[in-house]
Amino acid sequence: MAEARAALERITSLRSRIADMEDTRVDTGALPTSPALAPLLPGGALRSGAAYSVHESVLLAMTMLQAASASGAWCAVVGVPSFGVEAAAAAGIDLERLVLVPDPGDQWLTVTAALADVATIVLTRPLGRVTPGDVARLGARLRQRGAALVALGSWPGAEASLRVTDSSWQGIGRGFGYLSERRATVVATTRAGAGRPRSAELLLPAADGTVQPSVSTTASGDPTGTRSPVVVTTAGGDRGARPVAVAS
Secondary structure (H helix, E strand, O other): OHHHHHHHHHHHHHHHHHHHHHHOOOOOOEEOOOOOOHHHOHHHOEEOOOEEEEEOOHHHHHHHHHHHHHOOOOEEEEOOOOOOHHHHHHHOOOHHHEEEEOOOHHHHHHHHHHHOOOOOEEEEOOOOOOOHHHHHHHHHHHHHHOOEEEEEOOOOOOOEEEEEEEEEEEEEOOOOEEEEEEEEEEEEEEHHHOOOOEEEEEEOOOOOOOOEEOOOHHHOOOOOOOOOOEEEEOOOOOOOOOOOOOOO
16 A cells, blocks of 8 residues: 555655646747847747846846836845836836835745746745745746746756846947946857857947947947047946946
8 A cells, every 4th residue: 555655645746746847938938029139038028927037237137027017027136136117118118017025035936936826927036045945846837827037146947047248338438428328239148058159249228228229339329420439348348437336
């Protein structure tokens, strides 16, 4: 009798694992995605049930929520006190369908999992060690609810990881003007390093506060091309500008 019970438990466990594996197929539902990010994501869209990671840039992570929010979906942000509601509104996020938990303390993972039950996309900053068991349990909940996770930082098994590798601020000419937009190179690597990294040139942000595909310098703010637009170089070499602290 004990052997039969043990065999039944193994079969039940195997069925559960197979069901989880079937839920991770590529044909699961796609979520609305910003056109600026589509070239960087596998399949050109966010996938329900999947997790993504964004390194360092809160604005880039915010953009992962924008299209779904604008289409009427609820979004949640956990453990990101620097997430600005004014910037979110300027980016097109519906504040009436946004849940903010700036300081979840050591319960950040529990709060993230709970919000995955009600929000279509949950943005969270991992505040402690994430075990394989944590990832598996949260992943199962995401698949069950049809939600997606965006981690501000590393996340094991992320469908794609996005990182700003080079950027420069523009807007100031020779002694006049103000910071207007930031041109950035964003590189995305897929899960387990499958395939070559993808890259895109983005305005992060553009002059209106949104994130858009980059355009030529002469087409943005200086049709004559006579002004020198680069005022801050954050990576990729010294162009004679004095570095300053700016929000990303």
